[in-house]
Amino acid sequence: MNKPVLQRHLKLSRRDFIVASAAIAGGGLALGMNVPFARAEGTPEGASQVNLWVAIKPDDTCVIRVARSEMGQGTLTGLAQLVAEELECDWSKVTTEGVTPGQNLASKRAWGEMGTGGSRGIRTSQDYVRKGGAAARIMLVQAAANQWSVPVGELTVSKGIITHAASSRTLRYGEVAAAAAKLTPPDAKEIKLKDPKTWTIAGKPLRRLDTADKLDGSKVFAIDLTLPGMLCAAIKDCPVYGGKLRSYDESKVLGMPGVKKVVRVKETAVAVVADTWWRAKKALDVLPIVWDEGENATKSSATIAEMLKEGLTATATNGERMNGDALKAIAEAPKKIEAVYATPFLAHAPLEMMNCTVKLSADRADAWVPTQNLEASLAALSEVSGIPLDKCEIHRHDLGGGFGRRGGTQDYVHQATEIAKSFPDTPIKLIWTREEDQAHDFYRPISQCKLSAGLDNVGNLVGLHVRVSGQSINAIANPNAIVNGKDMRQLQGYYDTPGDAQLGYDVPNLLIDYVMRNSHVPVGPWRGVNTNQNAVYMECFMEEVARAAGKDSLEFRRALMKEHPKHLAVLNAVAEKAGWGKPLPEGVHRGLAQFMGYGSYSAAVAEVSVSPQGKLKVHRMVLGVNSGHAVNPGQIEAQVQGSVAFGLTATMYGDMPVAKGRMTALNFDTYEIMRLAEMPKVETVIVPTYDFWGGIGEPTICVVAPSVMNAIFAATGKPVRSLPLKNVKLV
Amino acid sequence: MAKLNINGTVRDVSAEADTPLLWVIREHVGLTGTKYGCGIAQCGACSVHFNGEVQRSCQIPFGQITESDVIVTIEGLSSDRSHPVQKAWAAVDVPQCGYCQSGQIMAAAALLKHNPKPTDKDIDEAMTNICRCGTYQRIREAVHMAANGGGAGTTGQGG
Numbered sequence: 001m002n003k004p005v006l007q008r009h010l011k012l013s014r015r016d017f018i019v020a021s022a023a024i025a026g027g028g029l030a031l032g033m034n035v036p037f038a039r040a041e042g043t044p045e046g047a048s049q050v051n052l053w054v055a056i057k058p059d060d061t062c063v064i065r066v067a068r069s070e071m072g073q074g075t076l077t078g079l080a081q082l083v084a085e086e087l088e089c090d091w092s093k094v095t096t097e098g099v100t101p102g103q104n105l106a107s108k109r110a111w112g113e114m115g116t117g118g119s120r121g122i123r124t125s126q127d128y129v130r131k132g133g134a135a136a137r138i139m140l141v142q143a144a145a146n147q148w149s150v151p152v153g154e155l156t157v158s159k160g161i162i163t164h165a166a167s168s169r170t171l172r173y174g175e176v177a178a179a180a181a182k183l184t185p186p187d188a189k190e191i192k193l194k195d196p197k198t199w200t201i202a203g204k205p206l207r208r209l210d211t212a213d214k215l216d217g218s219k220v221f222a223i224d225l226t227l228p229g230m231l232c233a234a235i236k237d238c239p240v241y242g243g244k245l246r247s248y249d250e251s252k253v254l255g256m257p258g259v260k261k262v263v264r265v266k267e268t269a270v271a272v273v274a275d276t277w278w279r280a281k282k283a284l285d286v287l288p289i290v291w292d293e294g295e296n297a298t299k300s301s302a303t304i305a306e307m308l309k310e311g312l313t314a315t316a317t318n319g320e321r322m323n324g325d326a327l328k329a330i331a332e333a334p335k336k337i338e339a340v341y342a343t344p345f346l347a348h349a350p351l352e353m354m355n356c357t358v359k360l361s362a363d364r365a366d367a368w369v370p371t372q373n374l375e376a377s378l379a380a381l382s383e384v385s386g387i388p389l390d391k392c393e394i395h396r397h398d399l400g401g402g403f404g405r406r407g408g409t410q411d412y413v414h415q416a417t418e419i420a421k422s423f424p425d426t427p428i429k430l431i432w433t434r435e436e437d438q439a440h441d442f443y444r445p446i447s448q449c450k451l452s453a454g455l456d457n458v459g460n461l462v463g464l465h466v467r468v469s470g471q472s473i474n475a476i477a478n479p480n481a482i483v484n485g486k487d488m489r490q491l492q493g494y495y496d497t498p499g500d501a502q503l504g505y506d507v508p509n510l511l512i513d514y515v516m517r518n519s520h521v522p523v524g525p526w527r528g529v530n531t532n533q534n535a536v537y538m539e540c541f542m543e544e545v546a547r548a549a550g551k552d553s554l555e556f557r558r559a560l561m562k563e564h565p566k567h568l569a570v571l572n573a574v575a576e577k578a579g580w581g582k583p584l585p586e587g588v589h590r591g592l593a594q595f596m597g598y599g600s601y602s603a604a605v606a607e608v609s610v611s612p613q614g615k616l617k618v619h620r621m622v623l624g625v626n627s628g629h630a631v632n633p634g635q636i637e638a639q640v641q642g643s644v645a646f647g648l649t650a651t652m653y654g655d656m657p658v659a660k661g662r663m664t665a666l667n668f669d670t671y672e673i674m675r676l677a678e679m680p681k682v683e684t685v686i687v688p689t690y691d692f693w694g695g696i697g698e699p700t701i702c703v704v705a706p707s708v709m710n711a712i713f714a715a716t717g718k719p720v721r722s723l724p725l726k727n728v729k730l731v
Numbered sequence: 732m733a734k735l736n737i738n739g740t741v742r743d744v745s746a747e748a749d750t751p752l753l754w755v756i757r758e759h760v761g762l763t764g765t766k767y768g769c770g771i772a773q774c775g776a777c778s779v780h781f782n783g784e785v786q787r788s789c790q791i792p793f794g795q796i797t798e799s800d801v802i803v804t805i806e807g808l809s810s811d812r813s814h815p816v817q818k819a820w821a822a823v824d825v826p827q828c829g830y831c832q833s834g835q836i837m838a839a840a841a842l843l844k845h846n847p848k849p850t851d852k853d854i855d856e857a858m859t860n861i862c863r864c865g866t867y868q869r870i871r872e873a874v875h876m877a878a879n880g881g882g883a884g885t886t887g888q889g890g
Contacts, residue, residue: 360814
C-alpha cells in the first residue's frame with residue numbers, strides 16, 4: 001500500500017506550471033485544495049501513508065507532512081499541531097517531513113499551495129490539514145473496528161491508542177496503520193472538525209518541533225550543503241540596476257588557487273567558480289570588471305525623493321477609496337492640519353545569504369534552495385535549464401530567514417542554474433556575499449505621504465485626505481494585478497473591505513489615493529509589506545490630529561472606531577494592559593497605534609524616553625493581536641517579539657540610500673540591525689475571537705514604528721515625520 | 732599546511748594564509764555550524780571560542796593560527812546538547828530560523844564561563860550578535876536560566 005498510485009507523467013506543461021506558480025507568487029491563487037485523502041507520491045520511509053498528511057510507523061511515530069516552508073516563523077509546528085489535534089495522536093511521537101514540489105507536481109498538486117508568504121502558511125491551509133488529520137483518525141479507528149469485528153461506534157481513541165471498552169482491548173495506531181491505509185477514505189464533507197475551544201494540542205504553547213539541531217550546529221541550511229564533486233561560485237551583478245556587464249579579464253584570476261572558470265551570467269553578472277567558496281570570492285574580488293552602468297547611474301536618493309514629491313500633488317491617480325467629499329470638507333473646516341511623511345527603501349537582510357546549489361545532467365535537474373516558494377523555484381530551475389518539470393526537483397532546506405525576499409522572485413535560482421549549465425553533472429553552490437545581497441534586493445517600496453485633515457469647532461474629524469506617492473510592488477512582481485492603471489496593493493491597510501487589511505476608522509469625508517511613481521530600483525514584499533509604511537502615515541498623523549483637537553490619543557481614535565469592534569477590542573486590550581492614562585516614571589512617555597493586515601488586528605503601546613541630547617530609549621512595548629484563532633500562543637508571542645525587533649530595527653536604523661544609481665548600505669556596519677541591548681521588554685496580549693483565521697508572522701510589525709514615533713512626539717512635543725530615526729534630530 | 736586544534740582534535744589543514752578561520756572551519760574542516768553572516772565582524776554568526784575567548788572567526792586569518800591555539804566550535808560545545816546554555820535554549824524555545832543561534836550560544840557560553848551570574852547589563856554588553864528573527868527577549872531569558880542552573884526539562888510546554 002505504500003506504492004505511489006500516480007505513476008504516470010502529468011500532462012501539465014511547464015508553461016502552465018510556471019504561470020500557476022507565478023500566480024501563487026503574486027499573492028493569492030487560492031487552490032481550494034480539499035483533497036486530504038488522495039494517495040500521493042513520496043511515502044516517508046518505513047511508514048504507512050494513511051493519507052496525504054499522515055504516515056504512521058509501526059512504533060507509532062506519526063509523520064506529519066508539511067507542504068509550506070519553514071523560515072523561523074513556526075508554521076511547521078503549528079501545522080503539525082492542527083493535524084495532530086484531529087488525528088488524536090500522541091504529540092510526543094509526532095515528527096514532520098516536508099513535501100517536495102516534485103512530489104506535489106507528480107501527485108497533481110494534491111498537497112495544494114506550497115508558497116509561504118503573506119502570513120498565509122496556516123490560515124489558508126488549516127481547513128484541509130485538519131480534515132487530513134481527522135480523516136486519518138477515522139480510517140485508523142475503522143481499521144481497529146474491522147480487526148475486532150465490532151461497530152466503530154463502540155471505540156474511543158486518545159493519544160494514538162484505540163480502545164474497545166466493552167472487551168477491554170486496545171490497539172495502537174502503529175498496529176493498524178497498514179490496514180487503515182488500504183481503506184476507502186471518508187467523504188470530506190462528512191468530516192466534522194473539533195470546536196477550537198476544545199483543542200488540547202492545537203491552541204497550546206507547545207515547544208517547536210524543529211529546535212534540537214539548531215542548538216548544536218547540525219542543522220544543514222542550504223548554504224551548508226556539501227555534495228560529492230561540488231564546486232562553489234561567487235557572483236557580482238552590475239551595481240546599477242538596468243546596467244550591464246561589458247567585459248572582464250579572466251586571465252588575472254584563472255591562475256589563482258582553486259579557480260576553475262569565470263562565467264558570464266546573463267547580460268548583467270559575472271561569476272567565479274572555484275573548489276571552495278572563499279577562493280571563488282577572493283578571485284572575484286580582484287577580477288577586473290567593466291560595467292556599462294547605463295542611464296540610471298545618475299539617479300540618487302535626492303532625484304527619487306523629488307519624483308515622489310511631485311506625486312504628492314499630481315492629478316492623475318492609480319487607485320483610491322472615498323466617501324463624502326474630503327477635499328471640500330477640509331477646505332471648509334475651521335481647523336486644518338497638514339503633514340508630509342516619508343519612509344525609505346529597506347533591504348530584507350536575512351542572515352543566511354542568498355544561495356542555491358544546482359546540479360544539471362542531460363535529462364535531470366536538481367536544486368537545493370532556501371525558498372519561500374518551492375514551486376516557483378522548481379519552475380525557475382526548469383525554465384533556465386530547459387529540463388522538463390517532471391525531471392526537476394527542489395530539495396527542501398529550511399530557510400535562515402526569509403522575510404519576503406525568497407518568494408516569487410527566484411533571481412538567485414536563475415543565476416545558479418545558469419552557472420551550472422557550464423558544469424554538467426557537477427553540483428554548483430552559488431553563495432552571495434552580504435554586500436551582493438544588500439545591493440541586489442527587492443526592497444521595501446519607498447514612498448512619501450501627504451495627509452490633510454479638517455476639524456470642526458469641537459475637534460471632530462470631518463475630513464481626511466491621504467495621498468501616497470511611491471513605488472509599486474505589483475509593477476515589478478505582478479503587473480497583471482494592475483488593472484486600468486489602478487494598483488490598490490500599495491494602499492494595504494486602508495481598505496474599506498473587511499476581513500484582510502481594513503482601515504479601522506470611519507471618517508465622514510474620506511479620500512485615500514495612490515500615485516504610482518517607480519524608480520529604477522526593484523521593490524518587493526518585505527515582512528509586513530505596505531502595512532508598515534501605511535500604518536506610520538495613518539497612525540502618526542492621527543496623533544497629530546488628536547493633539548490638534550486637544551483630545552487624548554486613545555479617546556480620539558475610539559470615537560472613530562465605533563463601527564469597527566474588532567479593531568477597537570484589540571486597541572482597548574492593549575491600552576488596558578499598558579495602563580494607558582496612568583502615571584509613568586519621570587521622563588517616560590507613551591504612544592499608541594492600531595492597524596490591520598493579513599486578516600489580523602494589531603495594536604501597540606510604546607513607552608519611551610528621549611534624553612536631553614536626543615537619545616531614544618524604548619523601555620517597554622505592549623502589543624495586542626487578534627488572529628481569530630491562536631494555534632500556538634507561545635509561537636505567537638515569539639513572532640510578536642520578533643516583529644518588535646524587526647520593526648524597531650527599521651524604525652531606528654533602516655535606510656538604504658541610493659547614490660550614482662546604486663544602493664549604498666552594503667553591510668551591517670552601515671545597514672545597522674538592532675542588538676539585544678536595545679530590545680525593550682515586550683508584553684504580548686493575545687485576544688482571539690475564534691471566528692476567523694488571520695496571520696501572525698507579519699501583522700504586528702506595522703504598529704511598532706508608529707507607536708514609538710507617537711511616544712517620541714509625546715516626549716518631545718515634536719512629531720517625527722520621516723524614518724529612520726537615526727537621520728532625525730529628536731530634540 | 733598547518734595543524735589546527737579544533738574541538739579537541741588536531742588536524743592537518745591546508746589553506747591560503749589569508750583564508751579566514753570561518754572558511755577554514757566550514758570548507759576545509761567541514762564543520763558548518765559556524766555561519767557566514769557578514770564577513771566583517773558585525774553579526775557574530777561566526778563566533779567560536781578561541782583560546783577560551785569568544786571570537787568572530789571571520790576576522791582570524793588561517794596564517795596566524797598555531798597548533799597551540801585551542802578552537803572550539805558549536806559542534807564541540809558538548810557531545811549531546813547538554814551544555815547548560817543549550818539546555819536553557821531548548822527549554823525557553825529560543826531559536827526561530829536558527830541561523831544565528833550557533834553564534835549566540837557560543838557567545839552566551841563564553842559569557843557564563845567568565846561571569847556565572849550575569850546581570851541584564853552584563854548580558855547587554857556581551858550578547859552583541861545579530862538575530863534577524865528577533866529572538867533577543869528569549870535569549871536574555873535563556874542566559875538567566877542557564878546561569879541559574881535551569882533548563883533541565885526539555886519536554887512539556889514552552890512559550
